[in-house]
Amino acid sequence: MSRGTVLLVDDEPHIPLVLGRKLEGAGFSVVTAADGEEGLMAATESRPDLVITDLQMPFMSGVEFASALRGHADLSSVPVVLLTARGYVLPEGEFEISNIVRVLAKPFSVHQILEVVEQLIGGGRSEAA
């Protein structure tokens, strides 16, 4: 049984691929999208328990995407982890207007991401991980 669904959003296709494999290996279900727009569609459809999104993406940035989730009736409480290569510092109050709960700098180790996922929705470390 799945330990929860994680939506991975990044315009660099290899990143959701690497992360997805690791998370699936740890017992999570994984849905991927290539940008915020697609991410919003995928979120509406798959109702993820957690969203991990890149910051810099075409059409809709990670922050815009997270804010859009916040505004969506069914998705307003889904936690969002923001990945960024730009040294993004979450402005004061950003937690209130979006669902961003964590900001992680790229490059990251997949192990590190898995730990964050476990903390946020995994209910601790699984034996399979």
Add this chain to the structure above:
Amino acid sequence: MHRLEARDTDPHGILRERLERLGILTWRLASDGRVLRAPTAVGVRATWLCNPVLVELLRSRVPTQPDSVPPGPIELFRGCRVLLIPLRVRRRISEWTAAMFLTTDALHADEFLSGCKRAGVDPVATAKSLLGIADFTAAEASRMCALLLDMAADIEKTRRDAASLDGFTQTLADAYEHIELTYGLARAMRHLADPPAFLRMALQGLLDATRFGWDALLLTTTTWQDDVRRPAFLCAGRPPADEAGFQKFAAAVLPELDCEGGTLIQSDERVVQLIGAQEQVVLFPIARAGRPIGMILGGAKGGEDPQVSTYDTRVFDTVGAFVLSYLEIVSLLHEQQEMFVGSLRAITAAVDAKDSYTRGHSERVAHLAALLASTIGHSEPEVERIHIAGLMHDVGKIGVPEAVLCKAGKLTDEEFEAIKRHPRMGYEILRGIPQLADILPGVLWHHERFDGRGYPDGVAGEQIPLMARILALADTFDAMSSNRAYRPAMARDRVLEEIVRVSGSQFDPALAARFVQLDFAEYDRMVARHRPQRQHPPESLAA
């Protein structure tokens, strides 16, 4: 042989190529339906395929909404079916491939005829030219279209996989560079004797592993330069400013640096004004004991993304951590060495102070012994050890009563025996210090003679370690050149003559020959430095 495929500018090119080989007419259309490329053809067929009636019909059937793409072929006019295959880039349709299937019915349709008329071609000749490929039944066209859509989907997937592979390849290549850099730094860390070489390697390695155009290291203090307060500046690549510009920048920025947070990205006006960098500059602060003492800088990032990212700052963090640790080790080593030599000098001074005539004696013996060792080709570390042996050679005199050491008259046999015990006593004192194990033979045997008539053990010739033979020369030279309680100093000429005279009996003749050739200028300066503090001026003693 395989060639690397060029970046994909026409992903459906391969699809159109295959269709044309099957005799299927294909168009490359812009997202709004404009013809970018008509089917390959010659003669009247080519003219008809470009006729405005057909082109306008095609354009009018291209959907304007991305979600209204027809799932199968559409009938352009009687007997003429067209399959529109979208090419999507990030879900936006960027262009279309149109594949046309004709039946013989098409060659009688009104649209065909009006097209011929507008193009100014003869309908009969044109129909004839198209007859060979106007042989698709409706069912065949449908099946063919299903196949084409699958093929287009495969191409789409291949493109995504290729993009993913590109991303992996780039990430892997970068990671490999960074691992190499880390290995290189780890290996170079042990070369503690040459800090500038390590730092230059670190700066060059940092440039090689990233896409920065230059990097530089500034330090306000160093431990490896003679003048530690002289600032150090090293760079690689093509920095936009000279050392003076960087020093001004460091002076302005250093006091306000947060030394705990790792690499910073600077883009304020000082970057432009003081170092002339037009773009972002990366800065890694270097601190010692919580105080900023320097920085590593990098700029002129190139490559596909000239914006500095955390991928870049991560590399600066890594190199910075290595440089920081290296400088810390070098500083600690330097301090330890200072402490060690300082302690030795303190002990030496205590020994020399027992007899006011021997003030500075050990320093001078150390200098002469090191000079001789260096002249006969000893390496720098060996010379350093002989210098330390010179400093310590008389440490055993701590155990000789001052009344004996400073006695002006002739010594009794008993008193002379007490003096003769000092080499072994020195040996015993120092024996417990592992860092001094290699100088023990010098301390123990610096009063041995080449003919075996010395003390304490009466060893002779080459049996006496070289270090002890060197010390014997330096020790005797300084003793003869200095006033003693029991006699005044001898003139330089007489001292050298005496050394030559006893060469072979008291001294190793080969060493003595080199010794008398030494340049004694620094020695004389040391004598002058030590002299004013003597309690008894030499003149009064000479009388």
